[in-house]
Amino acid sequence: MIVRMRNPDATVEVAGPMRVGDLLDHLDIAPHTVLVIDGGALVVADHVLAADAEVEIRPVISGGAGGLTCIACGRPPVLEEPRHRAAWCASHVVDHVHNQIRKAIDHAHGTDHNERMFGYADRVIVAVSGGKDSLALWDALLSMGYRVDGLYVGLGIGGYSVRSQGACEAFADARGVRLHVVDLADTYGYTTPSGAVATGRSTCGVCGLSKRYAFNRVAIDEGYDVLLTGHNLDDEAATLHGNLVRWHDDFLARQGPVLPGRGGLQARKCKPLYRLSERETAAYCVVRGIDYVVEECPLVAGNSGHEHKAALDLIEAGSPGAKAQLLFGFLDRQSRVAPQVGSDDRAADLGACAHCGLATVSEVCAFCRQRERIRAALPLLDAEVPA
Numbered sequence: 001m002i003v004r005m006r007n008p009d010a011t012v013e014v015a016g017p018m019r020v021g022d023l024l025d026h027l028d029i030a031p032h033t034v035l036v037i038d039g040g041a042l043v044v045a046d047h048v049l050a051a052d053a054e055v056e057i058r059p060v061i062s063g064g065a066g067g068l069t070c071i072a073c074g075r076p077p078v079l080e081e082p083r084h085r086a087a088w089c090a091s092h093v094v095d096h097v098h099n100q101i102r103k104a105i106d107h108a109h110g111t112d113h114n115e116r117m118f119g120y121a122d123r124v125i126v127a128v129s130g131g132k133d134s135l136a137l138w139d140a141l142l143s144m145g146y147r148v149d150g151l152y153v154g155l156g157i158g159g160y161s162v163r164s165q166g167a168c169e170a171f172a173d174a175r176g177v178r179l180h181v182v183d184l185a186d187t188y189g190y191t192t193p194s195g196a197v198a199t200g201r202s203t204c205g206v207c208g209l210s211k212r213y214a215f216n217r218v219a220i221d222e223g224y225d226v227l228l229t230g231h232n233l234d235d236e237a238a239t240l241h242g243n244l245v246r247w248h249d250d251f252l253a254r255q256g257p258v259l260p261g262r263g264g265l266q267a268r269k270c271k272p273l274y275r276l277s278e279r280e281t282a283a284y285c286v287v288r289g290i291d292y293v294v295e296e297c298p299l300v301a302g303n304s305g306h307e308h309k310a311a312l313d314l315i316e317a318g319s320p321g322a323k324a325q326l327l328f329g330f331l332d333r334q335s336r337v338a339p340q341v342g343s344d345d346r347a348a349d350l351g352a353c354a355h356c357g358l359a360t361v362s363e364v365c366a367f368c369r370q371r372e373r374i375r376a377a378l379p380l381l382d383a384e385v386p387a
């Protein structure tokens with residue numbers, strides 16, 4: 001059989017037939033870190049791969065094993081999740097993911113009982129990177145009947161950005177939905193790599209600030225009621241862990257699946273995937289036939305979030321559910337642990353940036369200050385920077 005491995009890409013020939021579990025053992029791959037796809041269909045450890053099978057092993061970075069039948073219908077499962085002590089067949093993977101999103105929208109942790117993230121009448125925009133999480137989210141919300149447009153921010157990270165934009169455009173075209181595209185170089189005169197060189201900041205720092213700004217800018221200018229991102233349980237638990245380890249009180253107070261908007265300054269922001277692991281969103285994409293970009297951003301090395309993800313993966317493997325307990329438990333007691341939340345101190349400090357008019361606690365917002373520094377250091381690009 002032909003076995004194609006992803007990220008890093010490699011193709012090997014292995015003599016078959018062989019059980020999936022034995023193949024992974026043979027290749028020295030931990031089963032809970034991957035999805036195995038046989039001729040386009042997800043398969044579990046006991047599935048026997050034919051001698052002439054074409055197999056893909058796709059990394060997902062998360063944890064799970066166990067479960068013999070779909071908990072909803074008893075058919076053979078394609079995904080197991082120890083955290084839920086459950087496994088699902090392909091159609092019930094879709095149900096499971098939709099149910100978790102519905103729960104998040106209707107009763108997010110840390111929100112009022114009757115506060116929903118958004119409703120069917122709202123105009124919703126989802127920031128899509130071309131990766132599994134945000135495309136899964138867009139697909140799920142469209143199939144649940146919400147009005148959702150997309151937003152892709154071109155960061156100028158070579159072929160990775162080209163392929164990511166292509167995945168978003170193909171998704172939008174196939175469904176006849178609207179995708180906004182903002183290119184950092186065209187709109188603001190720099191790319192993530194050139195901005196990092198100009199400021200001496202990390203690429204992740206420049207990228208994060210630029211993305212958050214572009215998301216807010218489009219959501220406010222185009223009059224959307226709510227802006228969504230594809231942050232999942234793994235992302236949110238890792239961010240929380242990082243903030244706890246360093247006791248970033250301010251970040252702890254502001255982390256959450258629902259961040260309120262402030263008039264024309266700051267869009268309401270929500271994270272409907274915060275109850276789902278990245279393994280679950282990856283499986284959803286495979287089952288739904290969503291063609292997402294599997295490769296990781298090539299500039300991600302040195303992003304401290306990854307250490308916290310790896311640490312939590314280790315804990316989750318020995319103690320399924322630990323990530324969800326950490327995150328949900330924190331959100332339930334956030335007002336006690338990080339009391340600034342819910343107070344109006346910060347809201348009162350927020351004003352309009354003197355340059356761009358969006359939210360800031362100082363006179364000029366962090367994005368405009370960063371852009372000024374880049375503009376000063378990259379004079380050759382000046383001519384292309386709009387006023």
Ligand code: AMP
Nearest residue numbers: 127128129133134151152153229230231
């Ligand atoms: P990341 O910060 O790369 O983990 O991405 C978190 C979320 O931010 C994703 O799930 C998307 O919703 C959004 N996002 C990341 N990169 C982009 C991008 N280039 N354009 C639009 N949205 C993005």
Ligand code: ZN
Nearest residue numbers: 070073089092
């Ligand atoms: Zn089922």
Ligand code: ZN
Nearest residue numbers: 353356365368
């Ligand atoms: Zn500004």
